[in-house]
Amino acid sequence: xxxxxxxxxxxxxxxxxxxxxxxxxxxxxxxxxxxxxxxxxxxxxxxxxxxxxxxxxxxxxxxxxxxxxxxxxxxxxxxxxxxxxxxxxxxxxxxxxxxxxxxxxxxxxxxxxxxxxxxxxxxxxxxxxxxxxxxxxxxxxxxxxxxxxxxxxxxxxxxxxxxxxxxxxxxxxxxxxxxxxxxxxxxxxxxxxxxxxxxxxxxxxxxxxxxxxxxxxxxxxxxxxxxxxxxxxxxxxxxxxxxxxxxxxxxxxxxxxxxxxxx
Numbered sequence: 001x002x003x004x005x006x007x008x009x010x011x012x013x014x015x016x017x018x019x020x021x022x023x024x025x026x027x028x029x030x031x032x033x034x035x036x037x038x039x040x041x042x043x044x045x046x047x048x049x050x051x052x053x054x055x056x057x058x059x060x061x062x063x064x065x066x067x068x069x070x071x072x073x074x075x076x077x078x079x080x081x082x083x084x085x086x087x088x089x090x091x092x093x094x095x096x097x098x099x100x101x102x103x104x105x106x107x108x109x110x111x112x113x114x115x116x117x118x119x120x121x122x123x124x125x126x127x128x129x130x131x132x133x134x135x136x137x138x139x140x141x142x143x144x145x146x147x148x149x150x151x152x153x154x155x156x157x158x159x160x161x162x163x164x165x166x167x168x169x170x171x172x173x174x175x176x177x178x179x180x181x182x183x184x185x186x187x188x189x190x191x192x193x194x195x196x197x198x199x200x201x202x203x204x205x206x207x208x209x210x211x212x213x214x215x216x217x218x219x220x221x222x223x224x225x226x227x228x229x230x231x232x233x234x235x236x237x238x239x240x241x242x243x244x245x246x247x248x249x250x251x252x253x254x255x256x257x258x259x260x261x262x263x
Contacts (some may be wrong), residue, residue, distance in 0.1 A: 017061040088112035093120030097170035103177030107140030125157025209254030232261035
């Protein structure tokens with residue numbers, strides 16, 4: 001069997017939108033054909049509302065199918081695989097070093113980093129919430145077995161408050177996680193991640209780092225440099241590196257950047 005890293009747009013979402021579109025379309029047609037006993041104004045309003053709902057669900061369904069194909073590990077585009085492999089290429093461990101992947105999901109990035117760093121070990125943590133119910137610790141462990149990678153482990157964890165002491169890891173990484181965490185300052189989340197990184201360790205964080213979500217990241221990077229961090233870079237990934245500007249906009253990934261450096 002091959003590893004199953006799932007899809008950022010789950011099949012359950014597509015199935016739900018298909019069902020909703022069908023129901024709304026049936027309501028629209030039914031009201032138009034069989035609602036003759038209704039007041040004409042009420043009938044017209046009901047048909048209009050149901051029609052708008054049908055159109056909205058149809059558009060959401062079309063987007064979900066398109067995005068699912070692009071993110072699929074089995075499709076022709078394989079955007080998720082490309083992103084994971086390229087992010088992992090920046091992550092390195094010293095001999096017997098320990099790495100942390102925050103928000104590991106199905107274990108894809110954790111396993112990719114572990115493959116590239118057989119001289120160390122990687123831990124993937126995630127809260128595995130209901131939003132991605134098909135992602136769980138068991139799936140991560142199955143995937144690591146299928147990939148024949150044994151220098152990984154997976155634990156329940158919270159990115160907001162990491163259950164590790166200061167300067168515990170030689171590398172920390174994350175991929176498209178923090179923008180999903182509501183009610184928390186994203187730069188504070190980054191500081192929490194960097195808290196558990198050893199002096200001399202590398203960090204590679206990839207996310208949608210738009211100003212609206214993260215604030216001024218150029219200023220944040222400069223602050224890290226002033227605090228003694230080395231080789232701090234912000235690499236734009238939505239303008240040809242992983243995807244074109246237009247593709248990023250369609251997929252809701254505009255503003256994607258990698259923040260990397262050495263503590």
